[in-house]
Amino acid sequence: MKKNTVVINADIGKGVINKNIYGHFAEHLGRGIYEGIWVGEDSPIPNTNGIRNDVLEALKNLKIPVLRWPGGCFADEYHWKDGIGPREDRKRMVNTHWGGVVENNHFGTHEFMMLCEMLDTEPYICGNVGSGTVQEMSEWVEYMTFDGESPMANWRKENGRDKPWDLKYFGVGNENWGCGGNMRPEYYADLYRQYQTYVRNYGDNRIYKIAGGANVDDYNWTEVLMKNASWLMDGLSLHYYTIPGDFWEGKGSATDFPESEWFITLQRALHMDTLITKHSTIMDKYDPEKRIGMIIDEWGTWFDPEPGTNPGFLYQQNTIRDALVAGIHFNIFHEHADRVQMTNIAQTVNVLQAMILTEGEKMLLTPTYHVFEMFKVHHDATLLSVDGNFDTYEFDGQSLPQTSVSASKDENDVVHISLCNLDHQNGANIDVDLRGIDLEAAEITGKLLTANEMNAHNTFEQPENVKPVTFNDVKAKGHSLSVALPPMSVVVLAVK
Numbered sequence: 001m002k003k004n005t006v007v008i009n010a011d012i013g014k015g016v017i018n019k020n021i022y023g024h025f026a027e028h029l030g031r032g033i034y035e036g037i038w039v040g041e042d043s044p045i046p047n048t049n050g051i052r053n054d055v056l057e058a059l060k061n062l063k064i065p066v067l068r069w070p071g072g073c074f075a076d077e078y079h080w081k082d083g084i085g086p087r088e089d090r091k092r093m094v095n096t097h098w099g100g101v102v103e104n105n106h107f108g109t110h111e112f113m114m115l116c117e118m119l120d121t122e123p124y125i126c127g128n129v130g131s132g133t134v135q136e137m138s139e140w141v142e143y144m145t146f147d148g149e150s151p152m153a154n155w156r157k158e159n160g161r162d163k164p165w166d167l168k169y170f171g172v173g174n175e176n177w178g179c180g181g182n183m184r185p186e187y188y189a190d191l192y193r194q195y196q197t198y199v200r201n202y203g204d205n206r207i208y209k210i211a212g213g214a215n216v217d218d219y220n221w222t223e224v225l226m227k228n229a230s231w232l233m234d235g236l237s238l239h240y241y242t243i244p245g246d247f248w249e250g251k252g253s254a255t256d257f258p259e260s261e262w263f264i265t266l267q268r269a270l271h272m273d274t275l276i277t278k279h280s281t282i283m284d285k286y287d288p289e290k291r292i293g294m295i296i297d298e299w300g301t302w303f304d305p306e307p308g309t310n311p312g313f314l315y316q317q318n319t320i321r322d323a324l325v326a327g328i329h330f331n332i333f334h335e336h337a338d339r340v341q342m343t344n345i346a347q348t349v350n351v352l353q354a355m356i357l358t359e360g361e362k363m364l365l366t367p368t369y370h371v372f373e374m375f376k377v378h379h380d381a382t383l384l385s386v387d388g389n390f391d392t393y394e395f396d397g398q399s400l401p402q403t404s405v406s407a408s409k410d411e412n413d414v415v416h417i418s419l420c421n422l423d424h425q426n427g428a429n430i431d432v433d434l435r436g437i438d439l440e441a442a443e444i445t446g447k448l449l450t451a452n453e454m455n456a457h458n459t460f461e462q463p464e465n466v467k468p469v470t471f472n473d474v475k476a477k478g479h480s481l482s483v484a485l486p487p488m489s490v491v492v493l494a495v496k
């Protein structure tokens with residue numbers, strides 16, 4: 001087994017891991033909302049006010065801190081007034097971006113806010129800049145948050161909601177360099193300044209305004225936005241997907257892939273660290289106090305759609321490889337907790353790197369779900385300093401660090417250590433020098449997610465193929481922990 005050494009200082013806090021790093025994204029795309037979350041009150045699938053119960057319960061267990069909606073690309077084609085009032089009267093339109101299917105608008109503002117209340121999660125709404133007006137955006141905020149007499153507040157009351165909702169996070173457009181209008185950064189920066197002016201704070205409601213940010217390594221976009229509008233924003237977004245192949249020529253299969261694609265997928269997941277560092281450096285120039293959050297509101301794996309499914313629905317399976325991608329991302333996000341205030345995986349149910357897949361009344365939890373569940377101990381915990389000397393994971397003349405490690409301390413002084421072994425063939429020994437803790441007196445427990453095959457995944461026939469089990473391969477010696485990780489594994493230890 002290869003050898004990795006890590007020093008963790010339980011006494012040295014490096015700030016707080018914002019729980020919003022564990023945020024989600026649900027778009028009107030494929031079976032993400034319709035079927036995946038919303039089945040309607042008359043469905044034979046058991047539901048509460050139209051939201052399917054099985055998915056609701058599974059998501060509650062994740063303690064999702066924030067949920068982004070309605071898109072994505074859909075956001076810049078969405079006209080919110082189509083999605084309020086009696087459902088039978090709502091406009092039926094074409095979802096032009098995603099599959100050309102009918103969008104009946106049955107899941108609108110009231111349904112989304114109800115879902116957030118049921119999940120006890122903060123709503124993050126993305127407004128329409130690409131094909132919407134300033135007035136439309138401004139009225140949406142008035143509709144949702146104004147407590148008093150006004151045309152929009154009165155309309156909300158007529159539609160059954162007396163009190164306004166709390167709305168903290170609001171995005172001013174999505175991917176405005178692409179599906180959100182194909183704009184140049186200079187043009188979008190001006191539009192951002194204009195649109196955000198009319199995103200008002202009514203009463204006590206304070207909106208955290210998020211400007212549409214860069215695609216991958218478009219550093220010029222970040223530079224132009226920061227230079228021209230930084231003082232008017234609270235957050236700036238960044239989108240980066242992990243794609244083993246080529247976006248247009250073929251991304252690669254979610255389940256049927258060679259070793260080389262395992263390696264390249266993890267290599268590309270690790271690239272997130274470089275992107276955050278470089279975009280942060282630009283943000284630091286205009287915002288050295290780090291007031292503005294980097295909001296990575298779309299990330300995750302993007303593979304070819306499952307054979308036989310509508311290619312516009314972006315439905316893909318989810319394997320132990322996806323679990324590693326999630327674990328690696330979280331460990332990276334933690335290290336950048338001073339700048340990264342929120343991230344939103346794409347997407348929650350039935351789309352891209354989903355937590356949950358559904359088929360009719362059946363539901364399964366993916367390996368990615370289990371990583372979110374195992375890592376929730378890091379929510380709002382104090383990030384600890386971790387210094388690592390990692391062995392290499394080599395493939396075809398290239399190498400990556402074999403392991404990825406992060407640690408935090410919660411409000412009860414319990415230390416949690418998340419460890420990933422990227423290597424698909426070799427186990428990893430990690431010696432953890434855990435300073436500031438009396439290990440003789442400590443209780444150490446752990447959870448492990450692993451598999452024997454690179455493409456191990458859960459199916460509707462075998463929904464528990466990949467699931468967490470108790471992890472025992474950890475021994476305390478003096479002030480060190482000796483941990484033996486199996487190949488392709490994610491482990492979270494609790495030391496209390």
Ligand code: AHR
Pocket residue numbers: 027071072073074174175298346347352
């Ligand atoms: O998540 C799928 C799509 O990816 C989103 O709609 C868009 O913002 C991005 O290109």
